[in-house]
Amino acid sequence: MSTGDKTISCTSCHNLYLNGAGNVSFSVGINGSLAKRNTPTVFNSGFSFRQFWDGRALTLEEQVEAPFLNSQEMGASWDEIITTLMNSSDYRERFKQVYGKNFITPDQVRDAISTFERTLVTTNSRFDKWLKGDEGALSHRQKEGYQLFKSYGCIKCHQGVNVGGNMFERLGVFREYYLENNTDNTKRSQDLGRFAITKNEETLYEFKVPSLRNIALTSPYLHDGSIKKLRNVIDIMATYQLGLKLPEAEIEKIEDFLSTLTGEPPTILR
Numbered sequence: 001m002s003t004g005d006k007t008i009s010c011t012s013c014h015n016l017y018l019n020g021a022g023n024v025s026f027s028v029g030i031n032g033s034l035a036k037r038n039t040p041t042v043f044n045s046g047f048s049f050r051q052f053w054d055g056r057a058l059t060l061e062e063q064v065e066a067p068f069l070n071s072q073e074m075g076a077s078w079d080e081i082i083t084t085l086m087n088s089s090d091y092r093e094r095f096k097q098v099y100g101k102n103f104i105t106p107d108q109v110r111d112a113i114s115t116f117e118r119t120l121v122t123t124n125s126r127f128d129k130w131l132k133g134d135e136g137a138l139s140h141r142q143k144e145g146y147q148l149f150k151s152y153g154c155i156k157c158h159q160g161v162n163v164g165g166n167m168f169e170r171l172g173v174f175r176e177y178y179l180e181n182n183t184d185n186t187k188r189s190q191d192l193g194r195f196a197i198t199k200n201e202e203t204l205y206e207f208k209v210p211s212l213r214n215i216a217l218t219s220p221y222l223h224d225g226s227i228k229k230l231r232n233v234i235d236i237m238a239t240y241q242l243g244l245k246l247p248e249a250e251i252e253k254i255e256d257f258l259s260t261l262t263g264e265p266p267t268i269l270r
């Protein structure tokens with residue numbers, strides 16, 4: 001059994017100053033081990049219908065436990081976590097103020113962290129302002145980009161308050177993404193997505209459709225962090241998810257539209 005060495009915190013991988021994620025394909029956990037998937041942003045994650053790329057956690061409360069206990073992320077145990085917190089008079093006092101008990105429980109820790117995470121929302125993006133009626137918040141090109149986003153059907157998958165985060169879809173609907181992009185033969189490039197949990201063939205290569213909020217700032221992209229440039233992801237999406245080859249000029253307009261999904265930083269950073 002590995003034990004936490006107190007070198008890794010949530011923010012080691014979800015850097016709040018790097019938009020709640022990081023700028024590397026795979027974050028580094030305890031003892032230098034690399035995460036198996038790209039770190040998603042924790043901003044706006046409370047609005048998503050499930051947590052993780054494969055949605056294996058239903059709620060933020062359920063999600064919290066995973067990185068703590070994961071031997072490659074933080075490698076701790078609840079006993080260690082509770083002992084560490086109880087040894088700090090500051091934490092003891094604050095937990096008592098909120099939960100009214102002389103002891104700290106895993107449930108309180110789950111609740112505290114997820115309540116904090118739910119404050120990490122980015123509001124007032126140009127797109128939000130436009131939706132609320134501020135015509136000038138989007139440029140003409142950005143409005144054209146939004147029209148393309150709708151008419152080509154990106155919106156079939158990236159929709160709702162998070163412009164994503166509310167369904168699972170296969171990576172590679174019209175063409176086989178993995179067969180055509182088998183550049184390196186690592187396990188990561190063969191990520192089976194939801195199949196690994198469900199064992200149901202129909203869920204092979206299925207991932208949670210990511211939120212596109214702040215997407216201009218959260219490179220690298222996709223669950224394996226393999227794509228650096230947003231325009232390349234748009235091209236991949238058109239090709240594999242929609243079976244379309246988009247002209248460069250349209251990709252640029254969609255990219256311009258996506259940049260309007262960048263919101264104001266969460267309150268704690270202001």
Ligand code: HEC
Binds near residue numbers: 008074
């Ligand atoms: C070693 C790096 C690392 C650490 C430390 C870490 N995470 Fe993560 N986090 C990840 C990776 C990688 C994923 C995606 C894993 C997957 O989908 O299989 C993730 C996923 C998440 C998600 C789901 C987001 C979404 O859109 O699906 C949340 C929420 C989250 N982490 C919160 C936390 C919290 C809270 C902590 C501290 C208790 C934490 N993480 C610690 C790397 C890390």
Ligand code: HEC
Binds near residue numbers: 153209241242
């Ligand atoms: C059939 C559903 C579907 C359609 C249609 C679709 N997407 Fe996606 N999109 C996904 C899925 C699933 C992923 C995650 C794939 C992965 O990481 O393996 C994704 C990922 C992305 C990402 C990267 C997000 C990140 O955080 O890494 C962007 C950007 C994106 N899509 C934009 C678009 C655009 C623009 C269109 C239209 C041209 C589009 N998508 C059409 C399902 C879809």
